[in-house]
Amino acid sequence: MKKFFAIVLSALMLTAGTALFAACSDEDGIDVYAPDGAPALALAQLMGDEMQFGSDKSVNYNVVNANTIQTYVTGENPQAELCVLPVNAAAMALGSGENYKMLGTVTHGNIYIISEEYRTILTNENLAQELEGKVVGCIQLQSFVGFALQIVLHNANVEYTVIEDASKPAANGVSIVNIANPASDIVAGAPYDYMVAAEPVVSTKTGNIPTLEQVGDLQALYGEGGYPQAVLVAKADFIENNAEFVTQFIAAVEANATWLTADATSAETVVSAVASHLPEGSTPTFNAKNLTKNVIEKCAVRFESAASCKEEVKNFLAEITAVNPKMQFNVADAFFYNAQ
Secondary structure, eight states, X not given: OHHHHHHHHHHHHHHHHHHHHHHHHHHTSEEEEEETTXXXXXXXXXXXXXXXXXXXXXXXXXXXXXXXXXXXXXXXXXXXXXXXXXXHHHHHHHXXXXXXXXXXEEEOOOEEEEESSOOSOOOTTTHHHHHTTOEEEEETTTSHHHHHHHHHXXXXXXXXXXXXXXXXXXXXXXXXXXXXXXHHHXXXXXXXXXXXXXXXXXXXXXXXXXXXXXXXXXXXXXXXXXXXXXXXXXXXXXXXXXXXXXXXXXXXXXXXXXXXXXXXXXXXHHHHHHHTTSOTTOOOSOOTTTOOHHHHHHTTEEEEEHHHHHHHHHHHHHHHHHHOTTOOOOOOGGGBTTOX
């Protein structure tokens, strides 16, 4: 009997030790975070293949709610060694370059304009005329999507007013109002003349609602091949101590863009890669039905190094400030990896 209890005790101690080791391994691991949606596509192949880059530490990939992504790179002890997040959020929270550095831009715009009533394709030449007196609903009006829309309107000399109620438009110019819930608010009969939303919502809505059609491409209206939307950052001390890992990680992110659009890469493979790294019980923004090759292309996933897009990022941030003076960015050259 004593021998039996000794065996049981030994097994319990071994199990506890294994669990403790696993916990320590997780704490010592390399944690990578990305928000659900188009930004997560920038890491899809890495997640699907569980790429470890020869590290003796576990590389842990996490896809989280877009509204929480900034929490993983802020605070006294931020969790993420590497993280994908909107350029404006990265610049605002991390722009000094002391704690994190921007490795590069990973998406360049996935925002489009749809309408139920109007069918004229919007261009910079007709934008003011077509939108005069109209109400434009916009998702995330007080964050990146809203900033991008306002920059396009500003650059095209289109007068606009931000309103609170779609039923009470401004007397002149364009009235823009926030769309709080794209799933329930972008519908047939919605109180907007035009709606600004991101992929895959745009293709899902136009595919499911016959009366809705895409009539504008915000990236094309902005020009210059789109704008820096989501960026990849890494902890400054992690970069310093893991230079080869960072080089390999960047190379994999570059290759991921080609992998996404390859005929051999199925929608199911991409969705599975993202879904398997979401919190338990969550479902990804994309599914195998709405993640077509066309949608992937419209998400503009490609890597551009911080060294090559430094001025583009600074210029875009300055444009955000021009349309929203409350958004002041103090971005140091040190924020841009290998770009000093």
